[in-house]
Amino acid sequence: MNPEPVSPINIRPARRDDVPAIVAMLADDHLGKARERIEDPLPASYYTAFDAMARTPQLQMMVAEDENSRVLGCLQLAVLPGLSSQGASRAIIEDVRVASDCRGRGIGEQLVRWAIGEALAQRCKLVELFTHQSRKDAQRFYQRLGFQPSHVGMTMRFG
């Protein structure tokens, strides 16, 4: 395997004015495109959700930006207390996305490594994430970073 070229990025908390760039990445995906609504302006529900996330201290929505302040990746991290494993907190990573023209440059890896470091800093004993069964590349990617495909991720969708 050739080492991938790694883009220098800055990882920072998402701001409200990042929402259109984040939603564009969520929609730019074979599963996401049917679930999102890209309009100008965006449906207000995205901003309502962003504001709810910003009020939730257990959640961090992060973006990766390049030297031109273009947002080219995102990730959501939740750190939740729980009783199991002697009262350990667990971290849950969701909504990892990289702009389609920026993939293969180590951006997702830097985002996920940030999340692992943050989970450790918050004394989590466990980091969890779901990848769709069809995302075989993603499963290899996460295994390379040290995740195990230990669980079945079961889902129920409404409406």
Place this chain on the structure above:
Amino acid sequence: MNPEPVSPINIRPARRDDVPAIVAMLADDHLGKARERIEDPLPASYYTAFDAMARTPQLQMMVAEDENSRVLGCLQLAVLPGLSSQGASRAIIEDVRVASDCRGRGIGEQLVRWAIGEALAQRCKLVELFTHQSRKDAQRFYQRLGFQPSHVGMTMRFG
């Protein structure tokens, strides 16, 4: 399939004095027994975690009790805002347990159906949960309740 006898239970938020019963159920399991510490008194970390959970409005730790107020099941539900699916909240079910001498009586089903109803009431579009690959019975149970084994649940454990 014969219908299972269904035990009448009451589902209510967990109290601090339920922690020993909950931890006993977490430990009474082939995966949990290596991760928990059953001592009298319990390690303080369990109570610290319970207090953190009680301060987190996005989390609900529920117990099932019988008519004698014995706690014989538990479940943790998190409802988290997120941007994907047009800013939909998602529900995450964790730590579903039923006392080993009370299984097969519909208690887990009542707990999980409570969580599904709560997720709907909080306008979630998605309910997610992880089951260990080895828990084939659990996977059949959740499929019977309407969950799909759509994802791989990837985990990383520390220490």
